[in-house]
Amino acid sequence: xxxxxKNLVKxxxxxxxxxxxxxxxxxxxxxxxxxxxxxxxxxxxxxxxxLDWPDAGEVSFNGEDALAQGARERHVGFVFxxxxxxxxxxxxxxxxxxxxxxxxxxxxxxxxxxxxxxxxLDLVQLDWLADRYPSQLSGGQRQRIALAxxxxxxPRILLLDEPFGALDAKVRKELRKWLRSLHHEIHVTSIFVxxxxxxxxxxxxxxxxxxxxxxxxxxxxxxxxxxPATAFVHGFIGESIELPxxxxxxxxxxxxxxxxxxxxxxxxxxxxxxxRRHDMLVGPPGSGALEGAVQHVRNxxxxxxxxxxxxxxxxxxxxxxxxxxxxxxxxIGLNPRRYRxxxxx
Amino acid sequence: MGLTLSWLSVIILIPLAGLFLKSLELxxxxxxxxxxxxxxxxxxxVSFGLAFAAACVNLVMGSIIVWALVRYRFxxxxxxxxxxxxxxxxxTAVAGVALSSLFAEKGxxxxxxxxxxxxxxxxxxxxxxxxxxxxxxxxxxxxQPVLQDLDPEIEEAAGSLGASRWQTIIRVILPSxxxxxxxxxxxxxxxxVGEYGSIIFIAxxxxxxxxxxxxxxxxxxxxxxxxxxxxxxxxxxxxxFVIIFAVNRLQRWAQSRIPAR
Numbered sequence: 295x296x297x298x299x300k301n302l303v304k305x306x307x308x309x310x311x312x313x314x315x316x317x318x319x320x321x322x323x324x325x326x327x328x329x330x331x332x333x334x335x336x337x338x339x340x341x342x343x344x345l346d347w348p349d350a351g352e353v354s355f356n357g358e359d360a361l362a363q364g365a366r367e368r369h370v371g372f373v374f375x376x377x378x379x380x381x382x383x384x385x386x387x388x389x390x391x392x393x394x395x396x397x398x399x400x401x402x403x404x405x406x407x408x409x410x411x412x413x414x415l416d417l418v419q420l421d422w423l424a425d426r427y428p429s430q431l432s433g434g435q436r437q438r439i440a441l442a443x444x445x446x447x448x449p450r451i452l453l454l455d456e457p458f459g460a461l462d463a464k465v466r467k468e469l470r471k472w473l474r475s476l477h478h479e480i481h482v483t484s485i486f487v488x489x490x491x492x493x494x495x496x497x498x499x500x501x502x503x504x505x506x507x508x509x510x511x512x513x514x515x516x517x518x519x520x521x522p523a524t525a526f527v528h529g530f531i532g533e534s535i536e537l538p539x540x541x542x543x544x545x546x547x548x549x550x551x552x553x554x555x556x557x558x559x560x561x562x563x564x565x566x567x568x569x570r571r572h573d574m575l576v577g578p579p580g581s582g583a584l585e586g587a588v589q590h591v592r593n594x595x596x597x598x599x600x601x602x603x604x605x606x607x608x609x610x611x612x613x614x615x616x617x618x619x620x621x622x623x624x625x626i627g628l629n630p631r632r633y634r635x636x637x638x639x
Numbered sequence: 640m641g642l643t644l645s646w647l648s649v650i651i652l653i654p655l656a657g658l659f660l661k662s663l664e665l666x667x668x669x670x671x672x673x674x675x676x677x678x679x680x681x682x683x684x685v686s687f688g689l690a691f692a693a694a695c696v697n698l699v700m701g702s703i704i705v706w707a708l709v710r711y712r713f714x715x716x717x718x719x720x721x722x723x724x725x726x727x728x729x730x731t732a733v734a735g736v737a738l739s740s741l742f743a744e745k746g747x748x749x750x751x752x753x754x755x756x757x758x759x760x761x762x763x764x765x766x767x768x769x770x771x772x773x774x775x776x777x778x779x780x781x782x783q784p785v786l787q788d789l790d791p792e793i794e795e796a797a798g799s800l801g802a803s804r805w806q807t808i809i810r811v812i813l814p815s816x817x818x819x820x821x822x823x824x825x826x827x828x829x830x831x832v833g834e835y836g837s838i839i840f841i842a843x844x845x846x847x848x849x850x851x852x853x854x855x856x857x858x859x860x861x862x863x864x865x866x867x868x869x870x871x872x873x874x875x876x877x878x879x880f881v882i883i884f885a886v887n888r889l890q891r892w893a894q895s896r897i898p899a900r
Contacts, residue, residue, distance in 0.1 A: 392800035
């Protein structure tokens with residue numbers, strides 16, 4: 295099933311949750327919608343599911359107009375952040391719900407429903423919980439049951455709204471891996487919403503980065519990390535050092551100091567310099583484009599994170615390998631191994 | 640712990656025990672004669688029958704009111720929300736006078752109803768109306784917090800799984816609200832059985848027709864037939880206990896979340 299979204303607009307009062315969004319989702323892919331809260335990602339997901347309606351724009355499944363159908367007819371599996379399990383029903387009945395409410399003409403007989411539910415509980419590896427109630431399960435188990443329930447109707451598309459957002463870090467990591475292998479197994483076109491970049495980069499085939507109701511970049515996890523298309527994407531994904539600079543006559547200036555960096559092809563004016571923390575190489579004083587004094591140092595496993603006060607007064611954090619110990623008070627030279635400059639203040 | 644228990648005893652248990660002791664002054668035969676008299680039986684029937692019918696009406700109408708108050712945002716919602724409490728707060732005699740003048744043959748509502756041939760004031764229908772009036776807040780106020788807690792997401796989940804609106808209500812919403820609905824029903828019923836003040840103004844108080852059991856108790860007391868009065872009181876007490884107990888069990892059963900099917 296392919297999904298195509300064209301020029302989608304959704305306003306809540308004067309706030310534009312979606313401000314002209316175009317997106318094409320390929321058959322069988324696992325796509326992540328990544329963005330800060332308020333970026334419109336959940337609104338987009340809910341419109342695709344039929345739980346919200348756009349003010350303008352088109353949504354089509356395999357070329358068919360989806361907006362002509364309600365949530366009930368779209369045959370879309372939806373997984374909620376807070377599970378939305380039916381608390382008065384056992385796990386088994388929760389999963390069976392979608393099968394039991396089918397129109398009488400197509401409804402399966404009891405034995406088929408039981409077999410199907412058993413199969414789904416096996417798929418999410420929770421068949422031993424069939425007779426429990428949702429309140430007796432852990433968060434991770436509840437979310438897996440919610441997923442089994444969504445899959446019961448053999449959805450054409452699977453949509454997950456911050457599926458691991460309410461879980462603790464360890465369970466979250468396990469479920470990420472599990473979701474990826476599950477998708478590998480069932481291959482249904484899936485979109486999941488997350489504000490956690492690590493989750494998006496680890497699980498998805500493609501990542502859509504959103505901000506303020508617009509799509510900033512669509513690309514593979516490598517693309518969005520290695521070659522961010524906009525300043526927002528660079529700042530949002532990965533740990534970045536961000537410095538305001540001026541481009542003038544082929545020279546990049548930080549404050550009043552020219553930086554020894556190439557400025558070829560850059561538009562003149564106020565710009566932003568982005569460097570990944572680990573791409574800032576440490577050298578002896580006077581050797582690099584920047585210079586600063588180490589304020590303090592903390593060790594994180596293989597790297598040391600140093601807070602450095604630049605000579606112009608800005609403070610940045612860098613991640614340096616531990617082969618050369620840094621100490622508070624050291625004066626060091628800094629040279630960005632890789633960097634990006636985006637126009638605009 | 641000890642303090643709460645003694646307080647509970649002083650306030651509730653000791654008066655009830657006194658009631659039972661007083662009724663023990665009667666021989667079983669006398670007791671039976673009082674209860675099986677036509678007037679007593681009719682009074683009990685009027686009280687319990689109409690109270691149950693009124694509680695059922697309140698259950699349905701109360702649920703609808705709760706739904707509107709919780710799920711919709713409309714101008715004046717807070718005012719309507721406050722109005723629900725009026726039957727709680729209003730002195731029952733005031734309510735009785737208001738209702739009987741409203742439904743009297745020349746009253747605002749009584750006149751058009753009389754034109755249709757329906758007589759409300761001074762008939763059992765009047766008792767029924769008064770019981771609905773005083774019972775409604777009990778249903779609304781017990782169900783309201785539970786519905787507020789019920790995440791609208793579960794309705795969206797049911798919809799996306801293919802359930803129709805009707806299936807969502809029957810299979811998802813009502814079972815989730817069942818314990819609260821039963822509690823509301825029981826409270827509205829108990830209140831209607833015990834109501835005195837607002838009813839006697841509108842009831843007409845004809846023996847055997849529109850005479851409620853609490854009124855009969857008062858009449859017996861004013862005739863100095865204390866034992867008769869306590870006998871009726873004991874029966875009301877026991878029946879009320881049985882009903883409250885049954886509803887309690889039903890509620891526990893619903894709360895044990897046995898799958899609704």
